[in-house]
Amino acid sequence: MQSQIVAVTVSDLRNIKEGDEVVLNGWLQEIRLLKNISFLVLRDHTGTIQITSKPDTTSGYDKLAQMTRETVISVTGTLTRKTQSKSGIEVLCKSIKVLNASKSPLPLGIIDPVSADIETRLTNRFLDLRKPEVALIFRTESELLWGMREFFHDSGFVEVHTPKIVAAATEGGADLFPVQYFEKQAYLNQSPQLYKEILISAGMNRVFEVGPAFRAEKHNTPRHLNEFTSIDIEMGFADHHDAMHMLQEGIKSGLKHLVSHRPDIVASLSQQVEVPVGDFPKITYRECIRKLDSHGEAVKFGDDFTPEQLKLIGAEFTGFYFITEWPSSLRAFYTHPKPGDETVSNSFDLQYREFEITSGAQRVHDPAMLEERLRSKNLNPDDFSFYLNAFRYGMPPHAGWGLGLERLSLIILNLQNIREAILFPRDRTRITP
């Protein structure tokens, strides 16, 4: 790339003058050879452009026939808008250099009309991700997350990174992956929960973390992953109402950032993206039971809702909604009971249709209550002393939540399978690529 001409991206071509010489680097997406003229389509991370090549103006024209799809090429040519191409712009090829040839046939076609199974796609994820519509998922996710980060940062939150290799036994609920840590038994953390709380005791006041969470659950569904990205916050001197407010505003900020900074992304999504206006509606667990009752679904207090029941509840709302005041028996030990009605808790889930996106609550801050709650869940407080100690020397009241990033992408992009929302999913059977 010793050329004086600076390489440009496909999207840059819009602003380039007729007749200007350009260099484009990218993949040879397709090649149509006719007798005395050939059309190539070059793709880079910004789009595709037709490269027109003629024997008398392209050096090495006869080598085109040997080129395979997805070969990495560098094209030098002149831009013209006097074209019959549908985009109204094309590059007349002077020379084309093969930077790295691609094997053929491809294990997965980038633009083939036949669609591959998700299995084939994931095995060949590097090819799958070359599809603009697949790449778009991750560009969207990045923008969403960036907007949320900005919001939490501006709201006084400190971004932290807590250990993923932990000693503690389970918090209850999900199973943990054991790892051998030298001579000790350790586990991959199922959530940063306990560490976030310790940081509140440490006086950091407001923390957030974006990181992996591991669940050793043998589920095999389109909405579960064994490694997912958890966005977590914890705030001191706050209750569940404050946490819900932060969640609502955080999600809105993510969407706002996406819509305002990348209207191009939003426009090319198959799914319409809108920033919710106003407060997300709230419904209590008990109200849900009453609603389900009117649908002929009998739910006992203390039962969790089935996916079918959540669909019925979700049908009553157009977008995000909170289900609040869950029975204490259904929530983790650190969930604060509701004062005056301790059978329920100061807890909430953020839902979108039948999908649970976030789980949060005001946390127990009183060490005696916390120990009692541990015992009531058949957990041994001795196993949690590293955590309980943080509550014994001045722990502020606090609240927080954890949000599944892939689930958020799933619902915002209306994906059919959560594996679509993560680059390299770790599911029941897959650990490669």
Added chain:
RNA sequence: GCCCCGGUAGUGUAGUGGCCUAUCAUACGGGCCUGUCGAGCCCGUGACUCGGGUCCAAAUCCCGGCCGGGGCGCCA
């Protein structure tokens, strides 16, 4: 953990006992075509997950293995 379902060319499929030396599309190879853009037309290459069994006969039925998908539970 429980319960269902599936595995046919590179990719995606049709075929549920003989009509299968296995369908179609796409991809791939070759040929024709001065402007294509889901290019078109012609020719060609290419596959029954593995092992055992039943049967005159198995892609097809049975058993087991391997690999995968989905539902429930649990959860983000």
